Amino acid sequence: MAKKFQLVDTFEQRTPTTPPETNWKLCLVCQEETTESLVCPVLSKRRDPGSGYTTMAANLVKFDELGKLPRTVQLQRLDEGQGVEATMVAHQAKWHKTCMLQYNNTMLRRAEKRLIASSSAFGSTDNVPGKRARTHSSEATTSGTSCFFCGKSGTETLHEVATFQVDTRVRKCAAQVGDNELMARLSMGDMVALEAKYHSKCLLALYYRAKTTVEAEQKTDHEGVMSRIVLAELVLYIEETHLEEGTAPVFRLADLAKLYTTRMEQLGVALCKKVNSTRLTERLLAQLPGLRSQSKGRDVLLAFDEDIGEALGKACEQDCDTEADL
Ligand SMILES: [Zn+2]
Ligand SMILES: [Zn+2]
Incomplete structure (x- = not known):
């Protein structure tokens, strides 16, 4: 693979550690005490206070899918089993406005665009269904060292599937694009249990294939x-x-x-x-x-x-x- 220039992203410097417990009294994102006051959607005067959690939870999950969540914000510590949003609501999660702004829709679109730009630089041959078969084996999907989608480990970071939302969406997309090979691999269990790893660009490529198919x-x-x-x-x-x-x-x-x-x-x-x-x-x-x-x-x-x-x-x-x- 040809070398390419890439903007160094501080988010990339992720090392796997066991996530600490969330202190729900502090900012959900940075978990630090600062002089900035905390915002709590439940206490806001908006007509639909819950919507603050809906957006934030959805965006954090999407950032995680893209592999763009920093080490300090691990979804495992924000999901007690019923999903990120429900956990946030249950704990009346709070955050600094400045921290929240890093995960709003604008930042999400920006992160997606950057990934698409970098994935198109790799060429699209990775996603030709027939071509993928050669590197695939059932052993590769469970070994956890290669990408669930392309079957390669490559030089890019492999992310672990942390939430069931990813699994659900991948299943839906696989059905939409009619990728039998992928569906066969998914039939072995959910991606979280399989400890499936993936390249962000491969996951995004699937999402985009599904989107264009549906359209x-x-x-x-x-x-x-x-x-x-x-x-x-x-x-x-x-x-x-x-x-x-x-x-x-x-x-x-x-x-x-x-x-x-x-x-x-x-x-x-x-x-x-x-x-x-x-x-x-x-x-x-x-x-x-x-x-x-x-x-x-x-x-x-x-x-x-x-x-x-x-x-x-x-x-x-x-x-x-x-x-x-x-
Ligand atoms: Zn904060
Ligand atoms: Zn891949």
């Missing part, structure tokens, strides 16, 4: 839903025109396709390719049993069986005149 699925899903709505509108439009007294409507497929595209765009779905006319015809014919399609020159015309003999013939002769009715 892509939602997009496809959204397009499908909109498409069904627009098709239903098109069917209704055809039916209504057909029911109008004294008309025997003939529809040009090209016009219907244009209508479909316009309506989809109005609903915020920009179609990246031209509407598949054959597929559109199939869908329309499936929903309108009386409708028949017939090619006429370059056009495909759609009309109802009962009108077909008369109207289709006329439409072809008069060409433009009948289109005014549509």
Whole structure:
């Protein structure tokens, strides 16, 4: 691996020690007595005092996942089993405002960005599913000296999974991206019990893969839903025109396709390719049993069986005149 420049982060200088007990009378973060006054969310005048704990707990867990918690803030001492937030609430945790600010959303995003920047410098080949298999063995996952995800130890710091939140999220992500190999490893037990270690960049890579997968699925899903709505509108439009007294409507497929595209765009779905006319015809014919399609020159015309003999013939002769009715 090529050497790369990296900002020295004082947070990195972590040595494994058994965490001391938390003194809940002191600042949760620094555990030091200073002149700065302590803030306690329970005593705050905000309408929802608990939300202070929710954010702080969630952010500390995320910082821990990124391996960016300093030695003084070990989650083990902040989680008595029911999760960090519940433990904080139970002890009415307090903190210095300056200490809290180090773990707010802005700092979290900054830490994430820095990690992504450094992980993209390593290249993405690590995350190609097929390529990972070569270094993996079931022994590697339990030996605790290699990364749970990439199977390598590498030169980067390996972090230990300290909370069940990480395990839960990894499981969810593995399912979302459909990583069977990872799910098989997770079936051996929870990551905390397995004493699983990980590179921050590998964990983040999984999170990002899951995020993009879900987003892509939602997009496809959204397009499908909109498409069904627009098709239903098109069917209704055809039916209504057909029911109008004294008309025997003939529809040009090209016009219907244009209508479909316009309506989809109005609903915020920009179609990246031209509407598949054959597929559109199939869908329309499936929903309108009386409708028949017939090619006429370059056009495909759609009309109802009962009108077909008369109207289709006329439409072809008069060409433009009948289109005014549509
Ligand atoms: Zn403090
Ligand atoms: Zn790794």
